Amino acid sequence: xxxxxxxxxxxxxxxxxxxxxxxxxxxxxxxxxxxxxxxxxxxxxxxxxxxxxxxxxxxxxxxxxxxxxxxxxxxxxxxxxxxxxxxxxxxxxxxxxxxxxxxxxxxxxxxxxxxxxxxxxxxxxxxxxxxxxxxxxxxxxxxxxxxxxxxxxxx
Amino acid sequence: xxxxxxxxxxxxxxxxxxxxxxxxxxxxxxxxxxxxxxxxxxxxxxxxxxxxxxxxxxxxxxxxxxxxxxxxxxxxxxxxxxxxxxxxxxxxxxxxxxxxxxxxxxxxxxxxxxxxxxxxxxxxxxxxxxxxxxxxxxxxxxxxxxxxxxxxxxxxxxxxxxxxxxxxxxxxxxxxxxxxxxxxxxxxxxxxxxxxxxxxxxxxxxxxxxxxxxxxxxxxxxxxxxxxxxxxxxxxxxxxxxxxxxxxxxxxxxxxxxxxxxxxxxxxxxxxxxxxxxxxxxxxxxxxxxxxxxxxxxxxxxxxxxxxxxxxxxxxxxxxxxxxxxxxxxxxxxxxxxxxxxxxxxxxxxxxxxxxxxxxxxxxxxxxxxxxxxxxxxxxxxxxxxxxxxxxxxxxxxxxxxxxxxxxxxxxxxxxxxxxxxxxxxxxxxxxxxxxxxxxxxxxxxxxxxxxxxxxxxxxxxxxxxxxxxxxxxxxxxxxxxxxxxxxxxxxxxxxxxxxxxxxxxxxxxxxxxxxxxxxxxxxxxxxxxxxxxxxxxxxxxxxxxxxxxxxxxxxxxxxxxxxxxxxxxxxxxxxxxxxxxxxxxxxxxxxxxxxxxxxxxxxxxxxxxxxxxxxxxxxxxxxxxxxxxxxxxxxxxxxxxxxxxxxxxxxxxxxxxxxxxxxxxxxxxxxxxxxxxxxxxxxxxxxxxxxxxxxxxxxxxxxxxxxxxxxxxxxxxxxxxxxxx
Numbered sequence: 023x024x025x026x027x028x029x030x031x032x033x034x035x036x037x038x039x040x041x042x043x044x045x046x047x048x049x050x051x052x053x054x055x056x057x058x059x060x061x062x063x064x065x066x067x068x069x070x071x072x073x074x075x076x077x078x079x080x081x082x083x084x085x086x087x088x089x090x091x092x093x094x095x096x097x098x099x100x101x102x103x104x105x106x107x108x109x110x111x112x113x114x115x116x117x118x119x120x121x122x123x124x125x126x127x128x129x130x131x132x133x134x135x136x137x138x139x140x141x142x143x144x145x146x147x148x149x150x151x152x153x154x155x156x157x158x159x160x161x162x163x164x165x166x167x168x169x170x171x172x173x174x175x176x177x
Numbered sequence: 178x179x180x181x182x183x184x185x186x187x188x189x190x191x192x193x194x195x196x197x198x199x200x201x202x203x204x205x206x207x208x209x210x211x212x213x214x215x216x217x218x219x220x221x222x223x224x225x226x227x228x229x230x231x232x233x234x235x236x237x238x239x240x241x242x243x244x245x246x247x248x249x250x251x252x253x254x255x256x257x258x259x260x261x262x263x264x265x266x267x268x269x270x271x272x273x274x275x276x277x278x279x280x281x282x283x284x285x286x287x288x289x290x291x292x293x294x295x296x297x298x299x300x301x302x303x304x305x306x307x308x309x310x311x312x313x314x315x316x317x318x319x320x321x322x323x324x325x326x327x328x329x330x331x332x333x334x335x336x337x338x339x340x341x342x343x344x345x346x347x348x349x350x351x352x353x354x355x356x357x358x359x360x361x362x363x364x365x366x367x368x369x370x371x372x373x374x375x376x377x378x379x380x381x382x383x384x385x386x387x388x389x390x391x392x393x394x395x396x397x398x399x400x401x402x403x404x405x406x407x408x409x410x411x412x413x414x415x416x417x418x419x420x421x422x423x424x425x426x427x428x429x430x431x432x433x434x435x436x437x438x439x440x441x442x443x444x445x446x447x448x449x450x451x452x453x454x455x456x457x458x459x460x461x462x463x464x465x466x467x468x469x470x471x472x473x474x475x476x477x478x479x480x481x482x483x484x485x486x487x488x489x490x491x492x493x494x495x496x497x498x499x500x501x502x503x504x505x506x507x508x509x510x511x512x513x514x515x516x517x518x519x520x521x522x523x524x525x526x527x528x529x530x531x532x533x534x535x536x537x538x539x540x541x542x543x544x545x546x547x548x549x550x551x552x553x554x555x556x557x558x559x560x561x562x563x564x565x566x567x568x569x570x571x572x573x574x575x576x577x578x579x580x581x582x583x584x585x586x587x588x589x590x591x592x593x594x595x596x597x598x599x600x601x602x603x604x605x606x607x608x609x610x611x612x613x614x615x616x617x618x619x620x621x622x623x624x625x626x627x628x629x630x631x632x633x634x635x636x637x638x639x640x641x642x643x644x645x646x647x648x649x650x651x652x653x654x655x656x657x658x659x660x661x662x663x664x665x666x667x668x669x670x671x672x673x674x675x676x677x678x679x680x681x682x683x684x685x686x687x688x689x690x691x692x693x694x695x696x697x698x699x700x701x702x703x704x705x706x707x708x709x710x711x712x713x714x715x716x717x718x719x720x721x722x723x724x725x726x727x728x729x730x731x732x733x734x735x736x737x738x739x740x741x742x743x744x745x746x747x748x749x750x751x752x753x754x755x756x757x758x759x760x761x762x763x764x765x766x767x768x769x770x771x772x773x774x775x776x777x778x779x780x781x782x783x784x785x786x787x788x789x790x791x792x793x794x795x796x797x798x799x800x801x802x803x804x805x806x807x808x809x810x811x812x813x814x815x816x817x818x819x820x821x822x823x824x825x826x827x828x829x830x831x832x833x834x835x836x837x838x839x840x841x842x843x844x845x846x847x848x849x850x851x852x853x854x855x856x857x858x859x860x861x862x863x864x865x866x867x868x869x870x871x872x873x874x875x876x877x878x879x880x881x882x883x884x885x886x887x888x889x890x891x892x893x894x895x896x897x898x899x900x901x902x903x
Contacts, residue, residue: 023436040436047457051412056404057397059578060456061529062612066841069529097397112395116387116807119815120256121394122401122529122578147850154841156529156579157256158818160852162811 026090030055031099037086045089046070046081049096057097057125061154068153071126072096078133080152097125104174105132111170119157127153131167140171234319235363236288237267237312244343244356246273248280251289252299252308253550254390255580256815257870258808259304261388263312265804266305269381270316270374272340273355280389285552285572296553300585300699302772302868305804309865317374318367325368326361327353376802376863385807390576402575403533405546407605410535411439412456413598414463414609417618418447420694420834421473432466441466444597452598456609472833477693480830483624484520487691490647491518491628495689496665499675507641507683511632514641515718519629520895521648521707523829523836524622524700527822527844530578531615534595537605538563543570544605547592548577550585558589562596581819582699583620587652590620613839621829622700623649625670627711637723639734642684646670648707649697650690665690669699673708673771673875678741679716679734694834701819702871705771709875710824710882710896713767717883718892727766727883728754740799743860744768744777747797751858752779762792765884767876772868774800776813778876780853782884787902789825791881793854796873801864809869810857816873817855822846824878828897 025038028045030053037052049055049072058081061069065080072081073095100109108131111117118124127150134141134149141149146164155163239247248267254260260280268278283289283297291298292307320340327345328335330353339346346352355362376382393399418424424447432441432451437458442450449468453459476482508514535546536559543563549555552572560567577584584591591608598606610618625648632640650667652658661667668675671688700706720730728749735741745768748754758764761783768777781793796813803809826845830837838844882893885902895901 043457047455050404051455051457054406055397056400056406059401059530060403060609061531061578062841063460064612064840064842067529100396109395113387113391116385116391116811118388118391118394119258119811120254120529120577120579121390121399124394125397128395150849152848154529154846154848156527156581156819156822156846158815158847158852159811160818160847160849161814161855163849164852 026086028086028090028094029092030094031096039086041085041087043086044082045072045084045086045094048086049081055096055098059122059125061122067123068126068130069123071129071153073129073133076133076136078130095129097128100128100132103177104135104170107170107173107177108132108135108166111166111173115162115166115169117159117162117166119159123153123155127155127163131163131170134167135171135174139174141167231322231363231365231367232288234315234322234367236286237315238271238319240355240359242356242359244277244354246271246278246343246355248278249283250280251283251297252304253548253574253577253580253584254282255299255548255550255577255584257304257812258388258805259299260390261386262305262804262808263308264389265381265386266308266312267316269379270313271320273343275381275386277343278389282574285556290553296551298551298553298585300550300582302774302870302872305866306773306868313373314371317371319362321368321371322362322365323355323358325365326358330358330361382804383802383806385805388808399576401530401578402535402546402548403530403578403607403609405535405575405607407535407537410605410607411452411454411602412459412607412609413450413452414456414459414611414614415444415594416449416451416463416466416468417614418470419472419617419836420619420831421475421478422470422834423447424449425469425471427466427468429466432462435462435465438462442598442601444594448594450598452602452606456607459609460611472835473694474833475694478695478831478834480832483693483831487624487626487647490689490691491626491645493689495645495647495687498666498671498686498688500685501681502683504641504643504683504685508630508632508643510634511640512635513722514630514632515715515722516630517628517715517718517892517894519627519707519711521625521710522827522896523624523695524823524827525616525829525844526579526581526583526700527616527846528577528579528581528583531612532583532591532610532618533608534591535605535607536592536595536599538596538599538603540603541565541569543596543599544573545570545592545596546573546575548575548580548584549592550580550582554587555589555592559592559596562593563600581701582703586620586698588696612841616839616844617836619696620698621695622706623651623697625707627707629711629715631715631719633719633722637725639681639719640683642681644674644684644686645689646674646687647689648691649693649695651697651699651703653692653697661690669704671708672704673769674712677712678738678770679712680736695831701816702771702874705769705871705875706823709767709769709771710879713769713876713879714882714892717879717886726755731768738775740775740860741768741770744775744797744799747858747860748777748779748795751797751856752795754779761888763884763887765880765882765887767880767883769876771872771875774798774867774869774872776872776876778817778880780877780880780884782881782888784885784888787899789881789885789898789902791821791853794856794877796855796857797860798857798869798873799860799862800869800872801862801866803859804866806859809859812869813857813873814855816871817877818847818852820874820877824881824896824898826897826899828900
């Protein structure tokens, strides 16, 4: 057991845990931020996606010790022009159905638009292939990413 | 009497008991939607059909002084959008502004029972269709009560008052907001009968209003049952046996070394619970324990034995379900006969949110948090475990991260486990299932086989149809198991075949129900998942044998259903059926009725060896009035993608009772790059709404199979295609 100071959504939070605890469990059970979800535990589904220094990572296989000192963004702390545009597009197009995968989808989409302000459908396929949606909202996600790109461009 | 199930030929199956609706009796109901008979111990008085009471609108509508309106939704929101579509029904008649509405999940109480059975449930694509009249009436009653309150306050006749946009208006007296009238309105007696709006005046129904939960599901605020946090809560993961296995032992010492582990508890059914202060510790402790099982040698629990026994059973006669005309003779006279055997595997629901449940119990009262489709039944199950009367158990129905039938468990498995542990610890306990637990934990779409022998005469018409189905029912373990044992017929195993709309004059259907230790459950569209495949691919074969175009053949074979005709015509038009396809691409077609709706798909497919690629799908849907076009389209897309994963990849295999698959690497599902382009067209209709959560699924796989035939001349009869095409 050790203490780790984690920078989460702009605040420093101290957690006491084993070094090998994945960030997903730290964020959900120790810090109480439940927007990031557990679904597969093996980095296969993307539901646990967070941003670490802006990069999308699967928090179910990233340990607390690996992210100490880095900037973690969870869905609750998503802000900025691109993140806000993505969330606006998601709501305007009523993208979520059950919603369980959408935190991960939104963060992955934000990371994509940060890298590629005008992604092609192929770019979307590649960037979003790691995020599973069992409700099948893929068409709406694609539409929302294009819409968010447009919103960012016009802002 | 309200028309709760439009399109049903008769109401004779509805509510068999009248005077017997008193507490404590077990009542049998046949659901007109095609569900099997379900029994529920009734903990309520009459079901929710008494519309003269003011209790009804008050239970569904809460108006605050600031004129914001909370609508209480009595169906689980599991992605299908009911909290939006049901809110639309109320809001339309209530005459309020959509933007001022928020929705909450209903507690368990008799007033929230489904309109067709004395229990709360969401499922069977029944929520909108069964609430269509009820919730519009609820909204209208509230509107009239607000008007009556204003009439009283102003001293004017109610008929001079108009309700609009969250306020009542009188030409001389001015306006009052609903918020100002809410208290007085709650005390009014609603008039009878209640006038409902002419659909021509709809402002909210029929519009693609934004989902009420879109914001919370986009900002991390939406609470699913696995997100529930209760002070002092313990977390548990449970080691569950492979099917037919018994517990041999585990390394308690190694488990106890894990920091955070509180206790290891043996609970019923060979299960071992690892209880800790956080779920990570619980999972680690279970891993460290290396639980050992003594595996079963039952041939039904290994893939080879299972297949062999099913195939043998397929050769023998089964329970007669339906006979029309003289099928044996007709087959004898046929010019050609076709004989096909079909295989369908066990399928997991694989919801994004694995199963879980939280229960708190202090000895006298309890609280359950779960995303359940049947909260009344789940509460009853918990009450038996906890030794509490149901009224002492508060139930919070949270959002569910998908369900597709898994969270409508007649055994209340996930609730009983958590209740058992809550009772032991007298602390809140959250039982978490890992993805592997979820994939291997049973309650599958049953493995099923069909055999069809059909003949065609010299003119290409069907001459005899002999159909046999072998598989487990999904009602095993329910109160009706005994009756199904007696009759040998589980309606969910034959739906889609026994009521086929195809004009087949000499037809015979038999069913052989199998019993295995593997647990089964309804899975999005239930029996239609396999019956539609058999019917729609076999009809295509018959069309080919008759040398007729598949679409024209179906139109000829379903002369008596205007809805099927309308769907086929719409499909023909929007898919440009019959157009010349580029090399390597083919169109396949299927149409199927389920849950009172008719859906057809035309799919565009290419093949790369055994890899099936679906490029585009054109869908035509007859589901009556469309409450929310965007939401309706989303449900058709959703059912398509769910069905696509199943027919391309879905396959659970058994080895000595152990399910080999465990996670998304070996139980593969469709991802973004595989998403086809989907166009959905609705047949314009003023009929009351019919089901839509499930009907998009059944015609998908057969449409793909019918396209594959055009590409490689092969009829695929085994699912998934990855296996069937090899």
